[in-house]
Amino acid sequence: WMVRQLRKLGVKGVKYVVDTSRNGAKLPVDGDVINPTWARIGQKPRLRFDKAFDGTLWVKHPGESDGTVNGGPASGQWCDLLADRLLGDEKSQNGC
Structure with missing residues (x-):
């Protein structure tokens, strides 16, 4: 779907990865984005090379804080x- 939408905008020949470090939850909570309380760890990083999809990765390590919200340090x-x-x-x- 994402690749099709990009093509409609004239973006072609792109590759993409999906950040799964915090996408394991079923229902995100609107507005809760800094150290989200609802987030769960998703699929482990893995190279796939399936058409435009290159794989999954973790942009941040699980436990790395986004900032001083929801119990996190800096x-x-x-x-x-x-x-x-x-x-x-x-x-x-x-604790932290």
């Missing part, structure tokens, strides 16, 4: 709480 800092949340461990007592 952007780019590691946080056990965020990593546990992405893994679905809601009861984790780990």
Whole structure:
């Protein structure tokens, strides 16, 4: 679908990857985008080379903070709480 839409805009010959580092949740919550509480880790990174689709990757490491929202430290800092949340461990007592 994405490639078709790009072609309609005149963009041709492009390749793409999908960031799966935080897309494992079924229902995103509107507006909750910095260290999203709803996010879960998605498919592991993998090269596919299927037509225009080159594969999946993790843009950020699970547990790497987006900023000081939803329990996170400064952007780019590691946080056990965020990593546990992405893994679905809601009861984790780990902090950052």
